Amino acid sequence: MFVDEATITVKAGDGGSGIISFEHQLGQRHGGPDGGNGGKGGNVYLRADRSISTLLKFEKKNTFKADDGEKGGTQEKTGASADDLYIDLPVGTMVYDGGTDEKIVDLKEEGQTFLIAKGGSGGRGNKAFSNSRNTAPRIRERGGQGQEKYLRLELQLLADVGIVGFPNVGKSSLISKISAQRPKIGNYHFTTMEPHPGVVSLDEWNDFVAVDIPGIIKGAHKGKGLGDQFLRHLSRTKLLIHMVDISGIEGRDPLEDWQIFRNELEEYKSSLGDMPEIVAGNKIDLIEESEIERQVKKFNKEGLDIYPISAATGKGVDSLVKETYELLQKERERAEEREKQEESEDEYRVYRFKGEKGFRVFKQEDKFVVEGREVEKLAEKLDFSTEDAPSYFHQRLEKQGVISKLKENGAQDGSIVLIGGKEFELVL
Ligand SMILES: Nc1nc2c(ncn2[C@@H]2O[C@H](COP(=O)(O)OP(=O)(O)OP(=O)(O)O)[C@@H](O)[C@H]2O)c(=O)[nH]1
Numbered sequence: 001m002f003v004d005e006a007t008i009t010v011k012a013g014d015g016g017s018g019i020i021s022f023e024h025q026l027g028q029r030h031g032g033p034d035g036g037n038g039g040k041g042g043n044v045y046l047r048a049d050r051s052i053s054t055l056l057k058f059e060k061k062n063t064f065k066a067d068d069g070e071k072g073g074t075q076e077k078t079g080a081s082a083d084d085l086y087i088d089l090p091v092g093t094m095v096y097d098g099g100t101d102e103k104i105v106d107l108k109e110e111g112q113t114f115l116i117a118k119g120g121s122g123g124r125g126n127k128a129f130s131n132s133r134n135t136a137p138r139i140r141e142r143g144g145q146g147q148e149k150y151l152r153l154e155l156q157l158l159a160d161v162g163i164v165g166f167p168n169v170g171k172s173s174l175i176s177k178i179s180a181q182r183p184k185i186g187n188y189h190f191t192t193m194e195p196h197p198g199v200v201s202l203d204e205w206n207d208f209v210a211v212d213i214p215g216i217i218k219g220a221h222k223g224k225g226l227g228d229q230f231l232r233h234l235s236r237t238k239l240l241i242h243m244v245d246i247s248g249i250e251g252r253d254p255l256e257d258w259q260i261f262r263n264e265l266e267e268y269k270s271s272l273g274d275m276p277e278i279v280a281g282n283k284i285d286l287i288e289e290s291e292i293e294r295q296v297k298k299f300n301k302e303g304l305d306i307y308p309i310s311a312a313t314g315k316g317v318d319s320l321v322k323e324t325y326e327l328l329q330k331e332r333e334r335a336e337e338r339e340k341q342e343e344s345e346d347e348y349r350v351y352r353f354k355g356e357k358g359f360r361v362f363k364q365e366d367k368f369v370v371e372g373r374e375v376e377k378l379a380e381k382l383d384f385s386t387e388d389a390p391s392y393f394h395q396r397l398e399k400q401g402v403i404s405k406l407k408e409n410g411a412q413d414g415s416i417v418l419i420g421g422k423e424f425e426l427v428l
């Protein structure tokens with residue numbers, strides 16, 4: 001885990017000014033006051049958006065300003081209010097005051113919005129000041145100033161992709177090529193002694209976090225080399241880029257390296273053995289095309305795809321990144337599906353669903369459903385336009401224990417409850 005940070009300035013729009021104006025009527029020098037009020041300046045909101053995973057985009061743009069309201073018009077016309085401005089941030093972003101470092105808000109949930117800078121109100125035009133004592137006021141207000149805030153954003157990044165493999169195969173070279181991370185690169189084993197995460201961006205909107213993990217050798221699970229302690233950093237990653245040295249410059253066979261590494265993963269934790277991987281064959285610049293082909297075929301024979309790349313020259317790296325991103329999106333969707341399924345299983349609880357008086361209560365999206373012959377029949381038949389029907393119905397539900405089960409399931413005053421095809425608002 002590492003922290004992504006950005007500082008931004010947000011400014012809400014100023015309100016439009018009111019104006020001084022008098023009616024112009026033919027044959028009359030001065031009509032009554034008709035200066036309109038100014039419009040409101042736009043607010044600035046922060047909004048959590050799950051499709052964004054880093055704060056990278058704020059490196060390019062870090063000042064955000066909502067539009068000002070328009071000034072008032074003649075004939076009592078109010079100026080147009082400006083649109084609000086939404087700044088989308090990754091879910092999990094913590095927002096601090098950039099000056100005092102006080103925490104302002106923690107954007108925890110998808111879609112959560114927070115008013116961070118309020119737009120200025122419109123100033124009043126002279127019409128608003130006219131009264132019986134002063135029928136021709138020459139007075140107006142300026143629009144209020146929009147708030148301005150200097151913010152520090154902080155996000156705990158979880159790596160999506162682990163870059164793993166034997167020592168010296170070029171893991172750190174790859175992370176340096178695809179992100180701004182610059183770990184030490186050296187032509188000896190165990191150059192990297194700690195994980196280095198980096199943000200990999202495909203374009204302005206799509207990025208992911210990859211982490212360069214120290215090298216693993218045969219017997220790592222028994223403590224050889226640096227051991228396998230660093231594999232714990234893979235517990236939250238969704239897939240692996242498994243690098244092998246396809247040039248075999250150190251005298252090892254790439255396919256054998258692959259097998260040994262997979263075995264070390266399994267030994268560490270079998271769930272890691274199940275993690276999807278993309279195999280990258282690095283250092284193709286050191287060997288002939290025919291040798292690359294020969295190695296690729298060897299992997300294919302085992303049913304494995306391998307991406308020939310050179311972290312040094314950059315050849316093949318773009319398509320590796322693209323493929324990684326696509327697979328990652330699929331894994332993210334799958335994880336989301338799983339989450340949803342687990343949630344809905346949680347919500348589905350059965351209570352005495354036997355016989356006439358049995359019923360069950362479950363949550364469906366934001367509504368609650370009550371199923372059961374007797375309660376459903378009652379709901380169907382009662383004429384709810386008659387005066388006493390609602391309280392009678394409520395009493396019956398209470399007596400049967402439906403109300404308390406609804407409460408147990410999280411229903412509150414005002415919750416919508418579906419019974420026998422009808423919707424009810426729960427009154428507690
Ligand atoms: N010719 C060539 N050399 C490379 C390539 N990628 C990495 N190297 C070299 O291989 C050596 C090891 O690279 P690193 O990126 O430090 O390898 P690593 O996998 O991070 O190594 P450890 O941190 O020790 O596990 C360095 O001398 C790199 O310059 C490549 O594509 N072609």
Ligand SMILES: [Mg+2]
Pocket residue numbers: 171172173183184185191192212214
């Ligand atoms: Mg390294």
